[in-house]
Amino acid sequence: MVGFVIKRLAWGVVLALLVTMITFFIFFILPPNQPGSNRQGIVSGNLESQYDHVAHRNLGTSLRYNTSVRDEIQRALPVTFSLILGGTIMWLLIAFPIGIISALYPRSMLDKGLMAFVLIGVSAHPVWLGLSFSYLLGYRAHAFPIAGYCDFVYDRGSSVNQCGGPRFWAYHMILPWFTFALLFAAFYARMIRATVLETMDEDYVRTARAKGAGEWRVLRKHVLRNALLPVVAMLSMDMVVISLTGVIFIETVYQLPGLGTTLYQALTTSDMPIIVGVVLVISFAVTITNMLADIAYCFLDPRLSLRGPRPQRSWGLGRLRPRARTGITETAAEG
Numbered sequence: 080m081v082g083f084v085i086k087r088l089a090w091g092v093v094l095a096l097l098v099t100m101i102t103f104f105i106f107f108i109l110p111p112n113q114p115g116s117n118r119q120g121i122v123s124g125n126l127e128s129q130y131d132h133v134a135h136r137n138l139g140t141s142l143r144y145n146t147s148v149r150d151e152i153q154r155a156l157p158v159t160f161s162l163i164l165g166g167t168i169m170w171l172l173i174a175f176p177i178g179i180i181s182a183l184y185p186r187s188m189l190d191k192g193l194m195a196f197v198l199i200g201v202s203a204h205p206v207w208l209g210l211s212f213s214y215l216l217g218y219r220a221h222a223f224p225i226a227g228y229c230d231f232v233y234d235r236g237s238s239v240n241q242c243g244g245p246r247f248w249a250y251h252m253i254l255p256w257f258t259f260a261l262l263f264a265a266f267y268a269r270m271i272r273a274t275v276l277e278t279m280d281e282d283y284v285r286t287a288r289a290k291g292a293g294e295w296r297v298l299r300k301h302v303l304r305n306a307l308l309p310v311v312a313m314l315s316m317d318m319v320v321i322s323l324t325g326v327i328f329i330e331t332v333y334q335l336p337g338l339g340t341t342l343y344q345a346l347t348t349s350d351m352p353i354i355v356g357v358v359l360v361i362s363f364a365v366t367i368t369n370m371l372a373d374i375a376y377c378f379l380d381p382r383l384s385l386r387g388p389r390p391q392r393s394w395g396l397g398r399l400r401p402r403a404r405t406g407i408t409e410t411a412a413e414g
Contacts, residue, residue: 084374091370098362106355138359139352143344148356151341156360158228158337159326165252166259167318171310173197173264178271178306179298185276197268200261205325208258209332216254223254226334255333262325263317267310274306307379315372316365323361 138148177197181190200208217225229251233243242251278284279302287297327339334340338357345353 083377087370087373091366094366095363098366099359102355102358102362106351138356141345141350141353143348143350143353148352151353152338152356152360155336155338155341157231158335159330159339161231161248161252162255162259162326162329162335162337163318163322165256166263166322167314169256170260170262170264170267173260174267174271177264177268179275179303181268181272182275182279185272194265194269194272197261197265201263201265203261205258205262205328206332208261209254209329212254212258213332224251226332227251228333228335255329255335258329258332259322259325263322266317267313270309270313271306274309275302278302278305304379308376311372311375311379315368318368 138152140146141148141151144151174197177193181193184190212223213225216222229242229244229247231243231245231248233247281301284297284301287301288294292300323339326337327343329335330337330339331343338360341353342357344350345357
């Protein structure tokens with residue numbers, strides 16, 4: 080197991096280096112008449128000097144804010160990370176109960192009602208969902224803040240955020256989390272429902288019931304563990320790549336100073352250093368989440384071999400190859 084983890088870490092480092100070189104190469108081959116390409120730094124013709132920024136953990140200076148790109152990303156990254164992490168936990172808390180209950184009572188009114196509820200969220204645009212929640216729960220009901228962000232740690236000397244602390248941070252993030260969760264809860268609820276229905280018809284589940292195991296024990300020990308396998312496989316991509324489209328809209332609606340808002344403003348002003356920095360951060364995040372998903376998949380499914388099949392050694396030609404079995408006719412002919 081340790082060797083498998085070390086191998087995945089090594090491949091992750093190699094992929095991160097390749098992504099960095101490819102990203103810089105793509106932005107360097109932009110036509111010279113592109114907006115922002117002849118202004119400064121990151122899209123200039125001197126590839127060696129610009130790649131040296133990454134070696135010194137500096138991506139240059141933003142054209143819009145005239146500040147370090149690294150500082151801008153460090154300021155925005157915790158906001159986006161808290162939105163994606165909290166929204167992912169919330170959509171799993173919504174999807175798992177709905178998927179399991181729908182699988183236990185298939186084609187019932189409860190099943191149809193729960194599926195209709197989550198399908199409303201996936202069918203609506205995140206801007207419409209965010210504005211609706213802000214108006215109904217923020218402006219009309221005064222239950223949650225309409226917009227804004229509070230830091231997780233309160234800084235008395237900060238002039239940007241006047242509020243902070245875990246309680247106010249979570250209070251300002253509930254509506255963005257719920258909006259983010261509704262975008263993906265339907266996909267995972269339907270996937271969990273289909274996986275649970277398929278697993279409940281397997282032979283080992285019927286054997287466990289025949290031995291006298293209770294329904295809850297069968298569901299917890301045999302069904303849910305297999306239902307987690309496709310969830311883990313999809314979660315590594317949905318958390319970073321697919322969810323980024325929703326993050327841009329949600330951060331814009333709720334005025335969250337995250338990577339989505341930063342990328343949107345950089346695209347509208349052709350701020351190439353910021354764009355390259357955000358692309359690199361997203362690429363590294365995809366590499367890390369895929370690596371963690373591979374490791375978690377092996378823990379959840381013990382049938383997977385971490386070392387792969389071992390080839391048989393054939394000494395006739397002095398190399399590794401599968402050894403052919405002697406057939407019945409060949410044995411009879413030799414005899």
